[in-house]
Amino acid sequence: MYRLSKAILLGGILLFSCSWGFFAHQKINRLSVFILPPEMIGFYKKNIQYIAETAVNPDRRRYAVADEAPRHYIDLDDYGDSAAYKLPRYWKDAVEKYGEDSLQAHGIVPWHVYRMYFQLKEAFTIRDPDRILRLSAELGHYVSDAHVPLHTTSNYDGQQTGQSGIHGFWESRLPELYFGEYDFFVGKAEYIKNVQLAMWQVIATTAQKKDSVLLIEKRLFEKEGSKKFNFETKGRQTVKVVSEEYARQYHQLLNGMVERQLRASIKMTGSIWYTAWIDAGQPDLKALINYRPTEEELKKRKEELLLWKQQTQKAREHEHEEN
Numbered sequence: 001m002y003r004l005s006k007a008i009l010l011g012g013i014l015l016f017s018c019s020w021g022f023f024a025h026q027k028i029n030r031l032s033v034f035i036l037p038p039e040m041i042g043f044y045k046k047n048i049q050y051i052a053e054t055a056v057n058p059d060r061r062r063y064a065v066a067d068e069a070p071r072h073y074i075d076l077d078d079y080g081d082s083a084a085y086k087l088p089r090y091w092k093d094a095v096e097k098y099g100e101d102s103l104q105a106h107g108i109v110p111w112h113v114y115r116m117y118f119q120l121k122e123a124f125t126i127r128d129p130d131r132i133l134r135l136s137a138e139l140g141h142y143v144s145d146a147h148v149p150l151h152t153t154s155n156y157d158g159q160q161t162g163q164s165g166i167h168g169f170w171e172s173r174l175p176e177l178y179f180g181e182y183d184f185f186v187g188k189a190e191y192i193k194n195v196q197l198a199m200w201q202v203i204a205t206t207a208q209k210k211d212s213v214l215l216i217e218k219r220l221f222e223k224e225g226s227k228k229f230n231f232e233t234k235g236r237q238t239v240k241v242v243s244e245e246y247a248r249q250y251h252q253l254l255n256g257m258v259e260r261q262l263r264a265s266i267k268m269t270g271s272i273w274y275t276a277w278i279d280a281g282q283p284d285l286k287a288l289i290n291y292r293p294t295e296e297e298l299k300k301r302k303e304e305l306l307l308w309k310q311q312t313q314k315a316r317e318h319e320h321e322e323n
């Protein structure tokens, strides 16, 4: 998630990172590999490092790709009551009703995941290992973002309720602190009859949690606000972080929500990979097991990363000057 980028550097104080955090995104992709069936797991395991690393590419290219940002969220509240149930299920119908610009302005994550599922299915059909891996990894990112309650509201960082910073607190700080305590046994990947409808179910379930995420923190802050922040020194920077004591209390009050959302992200990611493979006619992935990226592919990946890094740096410097 990156609408937060502007808030990242405030007077040189790093307040929070963005999107489930690089850490959680990489873990989700990695763990999703292990729920795959025997016909798939060998190929994915062999490339697990790349699948984990590439999980965060959608966040990395924020400043290089103009249409990137809306793919990570949907501001349901912009559409009125029960939007998760009332919005057109399919992109074509949604465009007809609202127009593409308006949809882009409010975020498109459930439709984008469905588009990516199709692309992945295609990649399986033509047995293109490079595309299968890249699309699998990136699909995992968007599926996971759809499980973050604050990715379903225009109050995505608590900025409308005096809770700025809650986005990174919930999706980065908490998983980083408590990941080791979670149980990630989620069973096997399951076939999904209709990926688009399943994604709307995900969005509806995720959105239901949004009020708790905000309200619970608000009440906690009223009681324990003075304990909320600590300063840590990292290199030459002073970093303002949510204190572990405050984080622990919030985490307990959320009663397993972060863990549940991480688990659901893993289950859904692996299940969509599996579904795309089934729907492509179960191509033989063992035949791709010896795949190595060509020199050219490797060079392209490197250049892409470098370009995104430069663009990000430039954009941040620019924002910094504006602040």
Ligand SMILES: [Zn+2]
Pocket: 001, 002, 019, 058, 059, 072, 141, 145
């Ligand atoms: Zn994201």
